[in-house]
Amino acid sequence: MSSSTMSPNEAAVEGSRAQATAPRWRDLVAAEWLKFRSLRSTFVVLAGAIGAAFFLSYGSAKQSAAGWPGVGGWMRQGIEPAHDAFFPPGFYAVMIVISTVGAQTIVSEYASGLIRTTLIAVPRRGRVMLAKAAVVAGALTVVGAIVTAGCWQITLTEYSNRITLYGWTTPGMPRVFVATVIMFPLVGLIGLAIGMLVRHTAVTIFALLVSFWVMPVGISSVDDILGTHIFTHVANVLPENAWLLLTTVGSPNNIVGGHPSITGAWISYTAWALAAIAVIAFAPRLRDV
Amino acid sequence: MIEIDQLTKRYRKVLAVDQLTFTVRPGQVTGFLGPNGSGKSTTLRMVLGLARPTGGAATIGGLPFQQYGTGLRHVGALLDAGDLHKGRTAQTHLAGLARSNGLPRRRVREVLEQVGLAEVAGRRIGGFSLGMRQRLGIAGAVLGDPPVLIFDEPINGLDPEGIRWARELFRGLAAEGRTVLVSSHIMSEMENTADHLVVIGGGRLIADEPLAEFAARATTARVIVRAPDPAALAAVLREAEPAADVVVDGAEALTVTGFSAVRINELAFGHRVRVYEVTARGGSLEEAFMDMTAGSVQFRTADIGGA
Numbered sequence: 172m173s174s175s176t177m178s179p180n181e182a183a184v185e186g187s188r189a190q191a192t193a194p195r196w197r198d199l200v201a202a203e204w205l206k207f208r209s210l211r212s213t214f215v216v217l218a219g220a221i222g223a224a225f226f227l228s229y230g231s232a233k234q235s236a237a238g239w240p241g242v243g244g245w246m247r248q249g250i251e252p253a254h255d256a257f258f259p260p261g262f263y264a265v266m267i268v269i270s271t272v273g274a275q276t277i278v279s280e281y282a283s284g285l286i287r288t289t290l291i292a293v294p295r296r297g298r299v300m301l302a303k304a305a306v307v308a309g310a311l312t313v314v315g316a317i318v319t320a321g322c323w324q325i326t327l328t329e330y331s332n333r334i335t336l337y338g339w340t341t342p343g344m345p346r347v348f349v350a351t352v353i354m355f356p357l358v359g360l361i362g363l364a365i366g367m368l369v370r371h372t373a374v375t376i377f378a379l380l381v382s383f384w385v386m387p388v389g390i391s392s393v394d395d396i397l398g399t400h401i402f403t404h405v406a407n408v409l410p411e412n413a414w415l416l417l418t419t420v421g422s423p424n425n426i427v428g429g430h431p432s433i434t435g436a437w438i439s440y441t442a443w444a445l446a447a448i449a450v451i452a453f454a455p456r457l458r459d460v
Numbered sequence: 461m462i463e464i465d466q467l468t469k470r471y472r473k474v475l476a477v478d479q480l481t482f483t484v485r486p487g488q489v490t491g492f493l494g495p496n497g498s499g500k501s502t503t504l505r506m507v508l509g510l511a512r513p514t515g516g517a518a519t520i521g522g523l524p525f526q527q528y529g530t531g532l533r534h535v536g537a538l539l540d541a542g543d544l545h546k547g548r549t550a551q552t553h554l555a556g557l558a559r560s561n562g563l564p565r566r567r568v569r570e571v572l573e574q575v576g577l578a579e580v581a582g583r584r585i586g587g588f589s590l591g592m593r594q595r596l597g598i599a600g601a602v603l604g605d606p607p608v609l610i611f612d613e614p615i616n617g618l619d620p621e622g623i624r625w626a627r628e629l630f631r632g633l634a635a636e637g638r639t640v641l642v643s644s645h646i647m648s649e650m651e652n653t654a655d656h657l658v659v660i661g662g663g664r665l666i667a668d669e670p671l672a673e674f675a676a677r678a679t680t681a682r683v684i685v686r687a688p689d690p691a692a693l694a695a696v697l698r699e700a701e702p703a704a705d706v707v708v709d710g711a712e713a714l715t716v717t718g719f720s721a722v723r724i725n726e727l728a729f730g731h732r733v734r735v736y737e738v739t740a741r742g743g744s745l746e747e748a749f750m751d752m753t754a755g756s757v758q759f760r761t762a763d764i765g766g767a
Contacts, residue, residue: 288539291508292531293560295529
């Protein structure tokens, strides 16, 4: 038992030399990607969300196409093709599901205790969490691209030769595509940030439901009851309302209620993303796990 | 080397760890003992940077653990065998850990073979027994070939063969010059494993000494006496030696500390108190541990059989 296969001093010296080297981003992102893709439930949920989005497009585009002959001349300019492709209330529901995928990557670690194993392996908490955020953002961008392309193709197919005003290259559509694709990683990161703050599955899902459905759909109606404007401003700050404006190809007046400007909408996207990333990077440093 | 200096953790009103100071040296297995709730796990979580100390500091190799970039290469730790996601396979779980530290993929296979889980590497952890999860946790701890290893109650759930295997593994790691800290709330687990013991109770340090010295303390022999009238005998003994500890155990028995069996016999004879049986019980490590920590046990069962 006395023979050494590895000199303790050597090990210690090697240890102190390597201590300053931070873990490589490449390794951390690869590790988080491995964790993300190795859970079957993630794929089931994402497949469900993609399927639901496609089905919603099919339904609303079909309805628009069916009603098209009855739509009179000037009214035809008022149709919002992007809101057929991404029917807003349904799209918000899909966003809730997407945000839970982001939230689950951290909530499941807290719930199972895996977080301790993770942080013993890599004590730099901020880096681990940012690597997680990068994986969530990357994976959900791909999902966003699939949904956006798929939904638009379904919409065009359903419009068929009845509604012929729109195609892949219609002016204004690039903005719709970009805004919609980005919405996926954005809500994923917000979900991750909320999950990190709440750390409890049921409460997290409730919080996401409120922030991605109840708030955008319901909050501005509070103004109607109270006769104020303040809640409309709050609603305008939400990413859904930014998305709603960015995906409006026709006149912005098509949107009922208040709305931010196009610039304001992009600022809203950026601000939410930065806020989420700040929470993800700094919140876990303060907590005992 | 793990150095713990005045380490303190307070949760609102509960003082979980109270100014704990000790050093864990390389080349030997250090047993970290204490009853349930004595603060062992809290201490280890602070050492590993998972919990923030209220006061004091803990360093590994001279540095707070959080300052290490790649933890696995410096410290391997198993805190709780349940600290993993049940939906992943053993192999994927370890591959994620290895990748995060830039360790080669082959290490995963090597450690799975080392802990005897190679055949179930592709199975989901959800179907693993506690013993298998302990082995998987140990595999994760040795993954980065670290100079310092920390195991919190690693024996729980292992079968006798597994216990012997784990014991030999810990001794082997220490023999290679590594620092090995193994916690337990059962003294007998440490008897054949540890070279050095750190004992805590109620968050405070009770003992920090070589196992041999600790064992030497275990001579607080007790004498069990069976007598038809234990109260009468107790009165005689207490009169003879007021400092002695005499406890009436039920209707016919006494437990006496501080008297030899011979002295008890003589006193009983001299006072004409009838005695059926006088048995000397040599102290064991387990008993020394129980005696030392008796004052600090947090979850004591109700005393049965009167005092």
